[in-house]
Amino acid sequence: MNPLLLVMLVPAAATLALFFIDADAKRAIRSVATVATGLVLVIAIFMFIGFDSADATWTANADGDSAHDYKYGFETEWVPQMGLNFRLGVDGMGLAMVLLTALIIFAGVMVSYNIEKRVKEYYILLLALVTGVFGVFVSLDLFFYYFFYELAVIPMFLLIGVWGSTTKTVDQNYATMKLVLLLTAGAVMALVGLISIWSEVGSFNMVLIEQHEFSKSFQMTWFPVIFLGFAALVPMWPLHSWSPAGHASAPAAVSMLHAGVLMKLGAFGILRVACSYFPQAAAEYLPYLVVLCCMNIVYGGLVAISQRDMKLIIGYSSSSHMGYVLLGIGSMTLIGMEGAVFLMFAHGIMTALTFALIGWFYDQTHTRMLDDLGGMMKVMPFAGTLFIIASMASAGLPGFANFASELMVIIGAWESNLWLLIPAILAIWGLVITGVYLLRAVKDAWFGELPERWKDLRDQRTFAERFPYVMLTGVLLLFGFWPQPMITMVEQGVKPLVTRIDEGREQNKKAVQIDVPSKDAPANDAPAQGEER
């Protein structure tokens, strides 16, 4: 059976199976969820190992330099009248994200063992959510791409609203409503763009669309629409405000998925749809994006410094780090874009680890405020050590995947020579800002005086408790010391994209040389009411 289909069907089947398990059989429920996500992880790892040797199912732009292979393809006809097929396939970029999701959801299911409230519904929603997320990364059909994206948003609403936490910093009802509405607003905006692509090409087939040459004016009109739609999910400054609040009020596993995976959906959409289909427009617009992502890096970091709630610190830190991803995309160089995708992976694992650790002690302390905490290293050395490791990874210490990827992004930004190198320099200083707030968090929460009331806090003791944390840390170290397999795989997906953007830039230059007089040629896609087909 097709591995990608399995990756989607296993969590979907587990969701259905959970409906028929008695709500009191908590062990059985947890086992089903663990086995299902564990199976998905195994499949994802096998796909990762076998990726190089797998045959391409579809190749877009087969003739040119920008040949783009999609592997592990699967296709079945869905609605023939509108050219809608259920079509799965991944390139290196997609598989990196599938692997990331599989790792995080497996860890997420395991760290959720301590949830006692309505266990059945919790796992049903969590698995439904992850089915949607996998769907986005493996779909090669614009309709299903959107379908699975929205499918992932609604379980989020209930997960945060029911199992989340209200603290004095964030109200969970407010946060979950804001998150769902902003995510949906971004998504429907992108949807209008996606449908207009269909209207132009006559198909939702993403391989076919990739080979379609859109006119420059069409690209210039629709690139901002689709880009902004996805950028709200990244989240790009100034559309980011849903994200820290959402992180802060979500239960641990949902924070992990949210920061680890959902934020990546936006960047993935920008690469897969906006940049890939509209290379000419990307070449024109992306330099301006770089300005905004500097705001992400610096502003996000500065806000994180002023927070005292640990989840909010990590929340703002996430939007700061997504700035690096956008910077890598905006650099439009091969190394920068590879770094961006690699960073999506590394940052996902790193934040998931951090949120899992915060969730671990929050369950016992019911506070995340730095002022209430302190000296926890004495009672939970295991969790503390891992937290420091994750913080170091986040601050870009060599030896972690984050370092490798952030370095690539910064080199890419430097190479691109945009805006007098200011973004590249700001990005380097951004790492210093990261160091400031993370080291302070480490100092205030884990070292210093241990308040009397935290004397009885529990550390992770058993194998099952420790395993998810060790696994995530191991992945960070593995790809930190040996990034080559990941970079090779990502390059397979990113290189055609960069080639296309380079070609687009060349075309733009030619067009300027030739048509200087007829610059105001009427845009053929301007809204014309009553237009004939």
Next chain:
Amino acid sequence: MFTLAFDLPEGLTPNLHLLLPEFIVAGTALGAILPELLLPAGRRAAATAWTSLVGLVCAFVVILVMGPSRELAIQVMEGDTLVSGLRMDAFSVFCRALIAGGGALLVLLSMPFTRRMDRGHGEFYAILLFSLLGVMFVSEVSDLLSLFVCLELVTIMAYVLAAFRRNDLKSTEAGLKYLVIGAVSTAVLLLGIGLIYGFTGSMSLEVLGAKVWETAANPEASLPGIFLLGMALLLSGLFFKIGGVPFHVWIPDVYQGAPSPVTAFLVTASKAAGVILLIRIAQAVFVRPETIAATVDNPLAQQWVVLFGAVAVVTLLFGVLSAIPQLNIKRMIAYSSIGHAGYLLMGVAAIASGGGGQGSGAQLGGEALLYYLMAYFVTSVVAFAVIITVSAASKNVPGGPHGAKAYEGLWSRSPFLAVALCLALLSLAGVPPMSGFFAKFLILRATIDSGLYALAFIGAGAVVVSLYFYLLWIKSLYFSAPPEGAPTGDDFRISVSTRALLWGGMIAMVLMGIWMPPFFTWAHDAAASLVAIAAP
């Protein structure tokens, strides 16, 4: 062998056998009164309900078995021109099947309600069935006169239904308001038909369309203002039916005051009648006949797309924004149904954007509207099944049986009802994998493909607003603590019919959102029969 005792007028072909489903429904309506006369009081409710259910299911099956026909029932020809007749094309087959099948769901929905009545069971179902019969006829019309008669059959029955609980002030108020405003709109509609007749000299929709296209082909001719006024009045009458702003004022009070099963009927079948007629008229006027060259533009299209689009935008925004502060679920559904009317009008605007043939705005808009009606029908029925069950048990909850309090913490009180209502609300909001998502997707696709980008952006934006107020209700279902003294567990009497309806409805909603090919194919083929005007 039975023969008619008189000669038929020239040009009239009765083809009455094509109307077998309608005869079944009419016969059932009359038959539903019989148990009222024959049976003891205790058994009347069930007997009438089951009679109606069986009749509608039979009609549904017969419609599907008979399929579309190129012949018209009661066809009246004048030379080569069709004067009047009931069309049996794939479009009308789809609509009739929808109404008969959906009507069966409405009967199932009404069972708990009628069981609590002490008299008038027969009347209720007879009136409901006659009204459904009216909607079935509406989908077949090919001339303005039968359009008017069929629409009135629906509307007059609906007045009675709205005021059915005559001892209840709210219900009588609803009936009266509906009657007064409805009467005005009927007068407007009739005046419009009169003015149009003055221009075309025929009641036939086909002649109407031909006249419009004639002026397009002839550069010297133009359409007189009085005709345009007539069209505007005709459409106003239909906007009233579907609740398009500014003809929506009756909706909140009537929907809130009418008995819940009747509100469900108004939301679904009665609104469908208006939409079906809008599609028929838009098709007659805007779809290019084969005789007209593709270079000729419809003289009305430019302005009327703007008209439909403007009404759609105002309706949409008014509906979704007004639904936000509502604290009564029926009133919320009422305002949200105004919002849905806006989406439906977006589809009509796509049809009006002109052209004909496969892939035209008419095809895409038509199939989107039909899918929307189908999805909306099932979703509304599920929502109302929950509303009826909850309100029956929540008489003593502060804020009334339909108030927001009655729904707070429903998840911990009755998970089944909460899940059903949650899925229905998500479907209304247009979230995958529910049916409402694919319906809204089709509407957006039709508008974008017709080049109506502004309309599409506003429609997409309204999705977010409507998601907000639906989520407010879902929030109170799931996040709020149950109020003191609210019914729990077995206090909700979920009858077998309601349970079957809820399960079936939930499965149908999800199926129509995930495995849409069969449903879409029906809608697609039905809309395809509209694209080129079928020869009579």
